[in-house]
Amino acid sequence: MTTQTVLRSPWAGHADAAELERWTAVAETVAAELARDAVDRDRAGAAPVAELELLRSSGLVNLLIPRSAGGEGGHWETAFAAVRAVARADASIGQILGYHFLNSACITFYGAQADQEAWYRASAASRWVWADAFNPVDPDLQLVADGEGYRLSGTKHFATGAAAADRLISAAVATGGEHDGELVVFALDARGAGVEHLDNWDHLGQRASASGAVRFTEVAVAAADIIGVDTGEPFSSVVTPGVQLLFGNIYLAIAEGALARARGLTLARKNSWFLSGVETYAQDPVVHRLYGGLVAKTQAVRALADQLNRRYDDVAGLGAAVTAADRAGLEVAVAGLKVVSTEVGLEVASRVFEATGASSTANAVGLDVYWRNIRTHSLHDPVDYKKIEVGANFLNGTVQPVSLYT
Incomplete structure (x- = not known):
């Protein structure tokens, strides 16, 4: 080994x-x-x-x-x-x-x-x-020894950005050869021989993310393509809280983007609701109340995200000195961000329409993009399990098993 x-x-x-x-x-x-x-x-x-x-x-x-x-x-x-x-x-x-x-x-x-x-x-x-082509819920790829290297075959059904990227990182348990039985992490030319991008991403949101499937057919994996082996060290697994932290930042960004776009649309509205007693929607206290709640919640998510973005540097900077406790503390904190960023992002991206009116649902306006994007991506892994993760840790100190989702 x-x-x-x-x-x-x-x-x-x-x-x-x-x-x-x-x-x-x-x-x-x-x-x-x-x-x-x-x-x-x-x-x-x-x-x-x-x-x-x-x-x-x-x-x-x-x-x-x-x-x-x-x-x-x-x-x-x-x-x-x-x-x-x-x-x-x-x-x-x-x-x-x-x-x-x-x-x-x-x-x-x-x-x-x-x-x-x-x-x-x-x-x-x-x-x-x-x-990457790392999606863990897909059937495992086959990495079979072939001379001094390996041959890779199989399909990963979600490979965001792969169709336009330069390098495609993936992993598979090797059969035979120097790394027999080990989980080998490797990087391939994203457009190399035997790498086929199926261009089949046709979903509600994240439409420009090129998140379709990638098929590997007898792709040569040379020793020079192998980055390393996943030995289960705590430092290696710090990448997964990083992915979840990325999601929290994206959901926050969607909320911020939706608010900025909705603000412009609201300020441009030239009339008001006939019962409001004011001249424009931008002067309506009901609209103020709506935005006040959404902005305050978004500000709270931003404060937590900023704190955790900085904390990630602390843990990633430890290298091999990272302990299981370091990793677990980061994981649970990030899970909390995942919960609130998902819920606030969905609320903001949906409720801004109440301030911008029926005209803002026109396809040309594009305000729907924010809701479609977060509704699609927030289903990456169930947020209810993040709530369970945080709650179990709060009550009993329980930490979820390390995985590509926790």
């Missing part, structure tokens, strides 16, 4: 004000460009080729890569802030960016120390966008 130890983390400390300001501004510039045709692209549902090129050219894809490997040396707090800025304008592209950060970070979470810089250098130099 192969053993490996991650000795250190490339992330240390926290982002300073200059880093946060710089990259938030970059992300907001990207978001402004995406916002110009976000509704049209949502309707089309085409692979986001130009949008991912925008992420590359902005430098965002290299944000978390260490400076020693040609990257920007940024922090997770900054990365999540960038995702939120992008997702306010386009939740599909925000999801792809967040997945890119977490998938490329698997170089550290699963990779042998000696190999990490080479992977990061290659990614930084080519400005790779990383997607």
Whole structure:
């Protein structure tokens, strides 16, 4: 059996004000460009080729890569802030960016120390966008020894961004060869021989996320494609609370985006309800009350998300020193964010229509995109199980088994 130890983390400390300001501004510039045709692209549902090129050219894809490997040396707090800025304008592209950060970070979470810089250098130099085919509820892939390497076959039914990405990360238990019986994590050319993108994502929301299936047919997996082996160390499993934290930030961003769009629509309304006694809807105390509740709840979610984004740097920076208790504390806290961000995001994205009126339901307005996106993505894993996770921990100190959902 192969053993490996991650000795250190490339992330240390926290982002300073200059880093946060710089990259938030970059992300907001990207978001402004995406916002110009976000509704049209949502309707089309085409692979986001130009949008991912925008992420590359902005430098965002290299944000978390260490400076020693040609990257920007940024922090997770900054990365999540960038995702939120992008997702306010386009939740599909925000999801792809967040997945890119977490998938490329698997170089550290699963990779042998000696190999990490080479992977990061290659990614930084080519400005790779990383997607994944990790969906754990699909049947397992087959990774079978073939000479000095392996052959990969099987299908993963959800592979967000893969059709337009550069590298596709996945994992499978090896049969035979050097890694027999081990869970091998590897990265492939997303458009390599035997990799087929089925372009079958036809869902209510996240339409521009290219989240369709990917089929592997006798794909060659060489030793150079293998990032590492999942040995079950607590540090490696920190990636999963990171995914759930990403979701919380995306749902928050959707709420923020919906509020901003609805505010503009409300201010543009030229009349008022005949019983209100005021001239415009923007002066109506009933409308004020509606927005007041939604804004206050969103502010509360933002405060929790900001706190946890910073905390993620603390845990990720520990490297091999991460304990099961460190990981569990982060997991439960993030589960709490998942609960409130889901519920507040759904409420905001639905109730803003009460302030904007029937005219805002026109397809050309596109206000429905926010609700469709969060309604679709929030079903990724049942939020009721997050409530159980938080409640059981509160009462009994119970921690859920480590998985790709907890």
